[in-house]
Amino acid sequence: MTTANTPVLHPDLTPAQRDCLDSLPLTGNHVVSGPPGSGKSLLAAHRAVHLALTGRPTVLLSRSNLLRQLLLDTLQGLTVPGAPVEAATVHGWVLRHFGYGAPRTQDGWFDWATLTHQAADTLGGNEAATPHLVVDDGQDLPPGFYRLVRLAAASVTVFADECQRLTDTNSTLTEITDALGRSTARAEISGNHRSTREIASLAEHFRTGGPQPGMPFRSGSLPVVRHYSGGKDLADDIATMAARHPADRIGVIVNSLRTASDLMRRLERAAQPTSPSSTARRPPPAATANSTSPAPVLSSSTTPAPRVSTSTPSSSPTRRPTPPPTRRRRPSAWPTTS
Numbered sequence: 555m556t557t558a559n560t561p562v563l564h565p566d567l568t569p570a571q572r573d574c575l576d577s578l579p580l581t582g583n584h585v586v587s588g589p590p591g592s593g594k595s596l597l598a599a600h601r602a603v604h605l606a607l608t609g610r611p612t613v614l615l616s617r618s619n620l621l622r623q624l625l626l627d628t629l630q631g632l633t634v635p636g637a638p639v640e641a642a643t644v645h646g647w648v649l650r651h652f653g654y655g656a657p658r659t660q661d662g663w664f665d666w667a668t669l670t671h672q673a674a675d676t677l678g679g680n681e682a683a684t685p686h687l688v689v690d691d692g693q694d695l696p697p698g699f700y701r702l703v704r705l706a707a708a709s710v711t712v713f714a715d716e717c718q719r720l721t722d723t724n725s726t727l728t729e730i731t732d733a734l735g736r737s738t739a740r741a742e743i744s745g746n747h748r749s750t751r752e753i754a755s756l757a758e759h760f761r762t763g764g765p766q767p768g769m770p771f772r773s774g775s776l777p778v779v780r781h782y783s784g785g786k787d788l789a790d791d792i793a794t795m796a797a798r799h800p801a802d803r804i805g806v807i808v809n810s811l812r813t814a815s816d817l818m819r820r821l822e823r824a825a826q827p828t829s830p831s832s833t834a835r836r837p838p839p840a841a842t843a844n845s846t847s848p849a850p851v852l853s854s855s856t857t858p859a860p861r862v863s864t865s866t867p868s869s870s871p872t873r874r875p876t877p878p879p880t881r882r883r884r885p886s887a888w889p890t891t892s
Contacts, residue, residue, distance in 0.1 A: 567600070568593070574743045575600055580608055583710045583738040585692075585731050589767035590757070591748030594713040595621070598690040599628040599639075601711050605686040606637035610708055612686040613640045615647055617694045617721070625690060644695060651706065663723065666698025673705040684708045692730060696723045700733035710734055717763050750774035785813075789820035 567575065571593050578584050578601065588594050598614060606612040614629065616622045626641040633639055648656055648664055652672060657665040687707040689695065692714035703710050712734070716726045731738045744767065746754055751769050756777045758766070782788040796804055808814050 566596070568745065568747070570745060571597055571743060574741055575604070577741060578604075578711065578739075580605060581709055583704070583712075583734040584741060585712045585714065585727060585734070585738060586741045586743060587714055587716075587727055588743035589715060589746060590718060591746035591754075591770070592743045592767070593745070593747055594715065594743065595625060595690050596628065597743065598688050598711075598713045599625055599632055601713075602629070602639045602686075602688040603632045603634060603637065605688065605709070605711070606639045607634060608686070609637075610686055611640075611683060612637075612688070613642055613647060615642055615644050615687055615689045616691055617644055618691075619643050621691060644689075644699065663696075664699075666696065666702055670698070670702045670705060673702055677705055687711070689713065691718070692725070693719045693727075694721045694724050697725050697729045697733045700725065700730055704734050717761060744768055746770040752776050785816050785820055789817060789824060792817075792821060793824040 574586065575597055578586070586594065586597065602612050602614040614625055616625060622641050622643050629639050629641055642650075648669070652669055657668045659665050685707055687703055687710045689703075689710065689712045692712035693716045700710070700712075712730055714725075714727060714730060716724075725733070727740075731740065746767055747770065749757070749770055750772050752774055754767070754770050756779075761767075780791070782791070792804060792806065796802075806814075806817065808817065
């Protein structure tokens with residue numbers, strides 16, 4: 555198979571998304587940026603399938619295990635027989651590539667500089683096994699990671715939005731591009747296919763940078779913003795909502811594990827079934843605010859059982875606006891599963 559563009563088109567892509575995908579050569583490093591809801595994760599899965607058709611091993615990477623599971627579900631409907639794509643967390647991929655004794659720094663993170671030296675020592679040793687790497691939500695990985703994969707991969711394609719950085723160890727688009735090398739190509743995708751115009755308009759008040767994204771065509775009900783005097787008032791409101799909508803599932807996004815634990819205790823006292831969830835990458839389409847806002851958000855979507863789940867996305871105070879101050883907990887170095 556040649557390295558010329560070989561499009562594999564699918565009906566779930568918009569014309570703009572297809573154009574973006576088809577403009578990416580099957581060689582070299584690329585950074586694709588776009589606002590929330592533009593379809594970066596979907597394009598990442600399609601890109602991985604395109605690269606797998608070259609016959610070289612291809613891995614679709616993400617920082618979180620939750621996103622890995624979502625990408626794996628997407629890949630199951632796209633993968634072409636004979637061209638498999640592996641979905642893995644960065645944590646799991648590093649351990650498999652460098653062994654479970656991969657060096658770490660004192661704070662628990664991988665020692666990217668040492669790993670990069672190891673990759674340089676084995677450069678060209680097994681060319682056929684060197685994989686294509688596709689990285690989704692690449693803004694949440696440090697520059698050191700990109701200096702490593704520049705040597706450890708046949709090509710690297712990164713999908714990222716620096717305005718959605720959720721970790722303390724993140725990268726800007728410029729940092730990613732610089733780490734991957736001067737020849738790294740940049741591409742952009744626009745549009746918002748996730749939210750309604752009303753939600754996107756509210757989220758625009760919290761945007762911290764980048765070009766203003768276009769408004770979605772889809773319309774819906776107006777988001778409702780409420781102010782609560784404390785955790786008790788919030789828990790009472792959630793309990794009332796659960797009683798009124800027994801067929802719905804209610805999601806509550808808070809800014810710390812301490813707040814989540816306190817809220818769950820209050821809901822348990824109110825006899826509401828609760829279930830903690832891992833860090834959510836983005837709220838469902840029916841959420842009352844776009845994922846660009848880190849403020850606590852109450853949302854509901856129709857699912858069989860009335861349950862309340864809490865989620866705690868971490869955020870960097872130097873990068874994005876945050877709710878009123880609470881005790882912060884440093885995010886763990888890596889997910890515990892791969």
